[in-house]
Amino acid sequence: MSRYFVDPSACSGSHIYLDDKDDIKHITNVLRMKTGDELTVSDTFEWEYTCVIEEIDKQLITLKIVDKQKFSREPGINITLFQGIPKGSKLDDVVRKTTEMGICGIVPVFMDRTVVKDSGTYHKKVARLRTIAKEASKQCQRGSIPEVSDSMSFDEMISALSDYDLVIFPYENEDDKTIKDALRSLTSKPENAAVIIGPEGGFSDNEACTIKKTNAHTVTLGSTILRTETAGIVALAMMMYELEL
Numbered sequence: 001m002s003r004y005f006v007d008p009s010a011c012s013g014s015h016i017y018l019d020d021k022d023d024i025k026h027i028t029n030v031l032r033m034k035t036g037d038e039l040t041v042s043d044t045f046e047w048e049y050t051c052v053i054e055e056i057d058k059q060l061i062t063l064k065i066v067d068k069q070k071f072s073r074e075p076g077i078n079i080t081l082f083q084g085i086p087k088g089s090k091l092d093d094v095v096r097k098t099t100e101m102g103i104c105g106i107v108p109v110f111m112d113r114t115v116v117k118d119s120g121t122y123h124k125k126v127a128r129l130r131t132i133a134k135e136a137s138k139q140c141q142r143g144s145i146p147e148v149s150d151s152m153s154f155d156e157m158i159s160a161l162s163d164y165d166l167v168i169f170p171y172e173n174e175d176d177k178t179i180k181d182a183l184r185s186l187t188s189k190p191e192n193a194a195v196i197i198g199p200e201g202g203f204s205d206n207e208a209c210t211i212k213k214t215n216a217h218t219v220t221l222g223s224t225i226l227r228t229e230t231a232g233i234v235a236l237a238m239m240m241y242e243l244e245l
Contacts, residue, residue, distance in 0.1 A: 098233060
């Protein structure tokens with residue numbers, strides 16, 4: 001069943017009012033849905049609804065709510081990925097795949113070995129990544145859309161890490177401690193966790209030293225060196241397995 005996202009303010013009583021132009025175009029021109037057809041709607045905050053189309057207009061689609069449930073596909077832990085910005089379209093794939101896996105947020109980070117430079121237009125890339133996250137959320141029937149934040153510097157990321165109950169730092173020079181070791185050493189399940197992944201070429205020595213001075217758990221992801229677009233997905237899968245399954 002097709003899924004769409006609205007602001008909670010669009011849900012009023014027994015009806016939902018869909019006014020996003022792209023969604024209206026998709027419903028009417030692509031899917032060719034008519035009055036009486038069913039679709040699902042999420043308020044991106046807490047509730048998802050099964051609805052039937054009651055009225056179709058070029059500017060507004062009126063939906064009648066027939067069922068209301070709390071989110072059933074969102075994980076119990078909020079994980080944010082701090083991703084060293086890679087070249088080309090690699091970050092597109094990272095956003096798409098981690099969204100499917102239940103990520104809460106993705107933050108692009110400029111690091112010492114980041115090849116891409118911000119000439120003042122990187123916000124356009126972020127806008128594209130947000131669209132990718134939204135489309136991936138629709139495809140995998142999630143209740144919420146991961147937040148793709150504006151890019152930040154390495155120092156800004158370090159300052160932000162204090163907001164998290166758990167910080168995982170996969171590092172190629174760590175040989176012994178695994179994510180499993182780190183998670184099983186915890187006394188309680190964290191609510192908000194962060195994962196830090198470097199760009200192509202990994203972290204500089206100075207960056208690694210700085211991260212280790214924070215509350216981060218330095219871990220290995222295995223004996224092989226993973227690509228930057230693979231490492232975050234692997235780390236997220238390991239964390240979800242230990243904390244959610």
